[in-house]
Amino acid sequence: MPVLNSKELRIVGFLCNWCAYGGADTAGVARAGQPTDLRIIRVPCSGRVDPLFVLKALLEGADGVLVSGCHPRDCHYAAGNFYARRRLEVLKRFLPVLGIDDARFEYAWVSASEGQRWQHVVTSFTKRIHAMGPAPHFDDAKPLLRVADMALTALRPLGTAQNAAVNELKQVIKDKLPELNCVIGWQQGYDGAHATPLFMKTPEDVDKLSWGPFNVMNPAVYLPLFKGKKTGVVVKGCDSRSVVELLQENLIKREDVIIFALPCEGTLDIARVNEKLGRYTRINAVAYDEAGVTITADGKEHRFCMNDFAQGKCYGCATPMAVLADTRLGEPHKVNPVSSVPPELAMLDDMALSERMAFWRGQMERCLRCYACRNACPMCVCRDYCVSDSRNPHWMSQDADINQKLFFQTIHALHLSGRCTGCGECQRACPVGIPILALRQQIARAVAQLFDDYKAGLNPAALPPLLGYEAHEKNIHERDWK
Amino acid sequence: MSTIRILASDGLPAFLSFLSQKHQRVLVPVVKSANKRSVIFEPWRAGMPVVLEKATVPPKEAVLPQCETLLTYKKSKNQEDLGDITVSLDDTPEALSTAIFACRPCDARGFRVLDRPFLNGLFPDPYYKARRESLTVFTITCSSGCNTCFCHWVGGGPSSPEGSDVLMTKIEEALMLQAISPAGEALLKDCDLPDGRDIFPRAEAARKAAWASLAPAPDLKQAPQKIAALFGNDDFWQSQTSGCLSCGACTYLCPACYCFNITDEGDGFGVHGGRRLRSWDNCMSSLFTHEASGHNPRMLKTPRMRNRVSHKFSTYPENWGTFSCNGCGRCISNCPVSLDIRAIVLAALDNAG
C-alpha cells in the first residue's frame, strides 16, 4: 500500500522487455504522468507470459492484470506475440466462467517509442480497475451449491447398443492379436453395473470384452504408456477423439495404434445411477433393453432409461462412431447437428459473476487434491512431472485452501486449451463430484468461437490452434485504446 | 452395563448443540449436492441439515488434516548487533477438540490404524496426539453392507465398536446411543437424553440383522505371508495394476492411509516468516519415492500398487499385528477405473506361486 494514498489498487503488469517496457520507460523519460498502481514485471517477450501468471496474480489478490508487448509483426523474437495473442484471448474468455470479470485482465501492444500510447493504455486500464473497485476474492464468497439441469435432449437416439457387432469385433481382435502388444477395452468390473479396463493379450481375454452403457472409461488414457509398442484400442466415438488428439500432438504414432470401433449409443452417468440405487449390498441382475437397463439390487428393480441417465457429454455428442479407426463395425445413429451447451456450462452461463465465484468456492472446498482428474485425462501426459508437484518453479503450495485447489483446475483447463476433446473423464473421476468439466468446456467453446469452430480430436492432421498462429487473426481484434 | 441413551430424531439439533458446548467443533456428515452427490464431514452449525449416511470422504481429517502447519519460523536480528540472529520456531499443534458424529464403524477403526504408528511407534507424533486425545467418536452402526464394503473380512463389522466412544444404532426414527469408552460414558451420563436400556435388545437385533446381510467372508489369515511371497512376481502385480491411473483417489479416501509429505512454504526468513506444512501424500504417485538423484525405487505403477497392497495386508500386519485396511470399500467405489483391492487380495491368496 502506498504511503500517501491508500486508494491505490494492486495491478500487475507483465511487460515485454523490448517494446512495452521500453514504452513505459519512454513515457517516464518524457515525464508523462502515470498511475502508480501498476507493479511491473519485466518479461523477455509477451510470448513468455504463461496465462497462469495472470491467473495466479488474480487468484492471489491482484485487482487487475495488464500484459503488454510488441505490436503484432514487430516481435523481437519474430512470433512470440502471435502465440501470446491467441493464448491471452482464450484466457480472457475463460476468466468469466470462474466468476472473474474479464475486464480485470487486458493485453495491449505498445512499442518502445510509444510513450504516449503507454501512458494512455495504463491510465485507462487503471481507471477501469478503479471504476470496478477491489477484486472480490474466492475466500470471501459464500459457498453456493447448485445442480445442473439434466433433463436434456440428445442429438441422436441414446440406447444400450444391444445390436452392436461385439462378437464380430472379438473375432477381428483375435485375428489381429498376434501382432499387437495388447488391445485395450472394457470388461465387467466388480459387479454387473461397473466396467473396468481390459488389457487383452490372449484370445481368452478377448472373450471378456464387453460393450455397452457401462463402458465409461476412456481407454485412450493408457496409449501413451505403450509408446513404441504396437497396441490396439477399442473406442467409443468420444474416446477416438482423444486418440486423434494424441496423434495430432505426436504423443503416439499412427503406426503403433490399431483402432477398433463400434457405434456408441451413449454411456450411463454412474454417479446418478448410484444416487438412485442408494445403498445396496449386491447387484442381483442387470437386464438390458433397447432404451435402457434394469438393475436389480437387493431384490429391488431399478430402471434406468438412457435418455434420463446418460453422461452429460453424451447428450451433445456428435461423434457416436470413431472419427478414426482401422476397423469399424456397424452404423451409428444419425446425429441431428444442433449446437448445444453442455449442462454444467449452461448452468454457469445462467449465473452472475458473483454467483459463479460462490459456486466454485462451494465446489472446490471439498477437493482432496487426489489428482484423479489429472490422471484420468488422456491429454495429461506429463502426469509425473506436473507443475502441481513442482517445487521449482513453485507454482502451488500444499495448503488445502480454495485458491490452491482452484488454481490447479485452471492450470489443468488452460493446459488443455484447444486440446480437450470433452471426454469428461476428469469430472467422472472426481470422487467428490466437482463439475470441473465445465471449465474445459468453456475453453473449448472459446476456442471454437475464435478459430473457425475448431474442435480438438477430429482431424489427425490438424494443428491444435494454440500451437500455431495467423499473422492476421480473423476473430481476435485489437482493443480500442483511443 | 454401559450407559445407554435414546435420541429421538427431533432431538438431534439439541444433542449436537450439547456436543458443541463440550467440543470446539462437531463434525457431521452433510450432503454436497452436485450432479455427482457427495457426503462430507463439516463442522456443525445450528440449522445445518445432517444426513446419517456413510460419507464419501472419511473423517480422517479430524486427526490428520489434509494440510497442517507443523512449524512456523521467523528470524529476528539483535538491533545492537546485527550479526546476532535468532530464529524462533513455533510448533504448537493445530488441535481443536472435536467430536465426530455419525461416522461408520470402518471410519472409527481407521483411527485405530492410525493410532499405532502415530502413538505407539518409536516417536509419538505430538500433533496427532493432541488431536486424538481430544477426539470423541460417535459411530453409527450400519444396517446392512454396501456393494463395495468388506469390513468383516478384515476384523471389523457393521457394528464393530473399535475406535468408537459411543456406538449408535438406528431404531426406526430414533438413535440408540451406547457408551463404549470411558469418555463416551462420561458424555452420555452428562447429557439429558432419556435412558434407553429397554430398547437395547432391539438395537442388538438390528445389529445382528446387519451382520446376517453380509456374504460370508474369506479367510485372510494367510494374506500377509502370501502377499509377501508374491513380492518378486512381477507378472502378478502387472496383471493387477494395468488399469491403475496412479491417482490418489484410493489413498485420500482411505480412512487408514496416513502417508504424508512435509514441505516448506512461505518466504523462508523473509518478512512473513515461513511455514513447514504436513500434507497428505499419495504412495501411488511416482514422485512419492523419487529421489533428488533421479533414482526411484518405485518408478512404475506396478511396484507402487504392490507397496500399497502389501502395506495394508502384509507389512503393516507384520509391524502392528492387524490389517491397515478396514474394508470400507471407498477405494473401490471411488476408483475412476473400478479397480478392486478385494480382487487383488483374493488373487494373491489363490496364487500358488
Place this chain on the structure above:
Amino acid sequence: MATKKTKNARAAEPLPKNAVRNCSDRPMPSGNPYKPAVATVTEVIHETAAIKTLRVVLDDPAVMAAFHYEPGQVGQLSVFGVGESTFVINSPPSQKKYLQFSVMQAGEVTAAIHRLTTGDKVGVRAPLGNFFPWRDWRGKNIFFVGGGIGIAPLRVIMLHLLERMADYGKISLLYGARSPRDMAYSYEIEGWLHNHDLDCTLCIDAPFEGWRHKVGLIPNVLLNLAPDPTNCIAVLCGPPIMIKFTLQALEKLGFLPENIVTTLEKRMKCGIGICGRCNIGGRYICIDGPVFTLKQLQALPQEL
C-alpha cells in the same frame, strides 16, 4: 470444555514381536520429533565441485554440550523455507565442537544447502536412525569401501575406530572416486595415507596426470587387493551401481553376508518411521536403518 479421555485401553494392546525394535542403546532426540534444533553454520568447506561440507553448531549451548550420537546416525538438515534432507553426521562423536555434514548437490534442498555461508541458520533434527555396531566388531579387521560421496558415513565410523585402535585388528580403506577432483576430504587423505593404523588405498576410474594411486573401478581394485575375509567386516557405501558390483566382488572374495555392512538412503520426509516412503517391505530405513548387513537386506524384499 474439552472432554478428558482415558487412553489406557489403547496403550494396553500387545504389539507383535517384530514391531518391537530394540532401540534402547540408541541416542534419540526428545520432545517434538518434527521440531528442529536451530543451528548456525560455522564453516563451509568446498570438497569438490559437487560436494560441500558444513560444520554447524546448535544454538543452544546446553543442547550442544549434551548432544550425543553414535557413528552412522543421521540428521535431518533443514534450510528454512526450502525443506529438509537426510545426511549422516560425519564428524566423529568424540569431536564435540560441531556437527559435520557433507552434502552433494542433487535437488532443491541440497542446492539451498550449497548456497549457505558461515553464520546462516539451519535446522537440525538429530540423531536419527541406527548406527554401525562397532562394539560388536571388537577384535576384528575392518575393511572400508567407499565410492564418491559414500565416503561420508565411512569417515565417521573409520575415525571412531581409529580412536580405539587397540580394540580392533587391521583397519583398511579403499576409497574411489571418478577423478582426483571428485575426492572429498582431500585435505585429510594425505594424513590417512600416512596413518600407520590405516591401510589406505585410493583409486579413480580413469588415468589422470600426476595420479600416484590406483586406477580402476572400485570392485576391480578390491578384487586385486583381495582382503582376507576371515575375521573381517567389510563396510561399504556408495552409489547403487557401485554397491551392486562391490557386493559381488566381496562375495567372490569370500565375505559372508553377515560380515558385509552398508548404509542406505532413500527419500525421507519424517525420519521417524511414519510418513511411508523409505520402507523396504516392513522395515523403514529411517528407524530400522540406515545401517544394514547384507544378510538383513537379503531377508527383505528386493526394492532398493
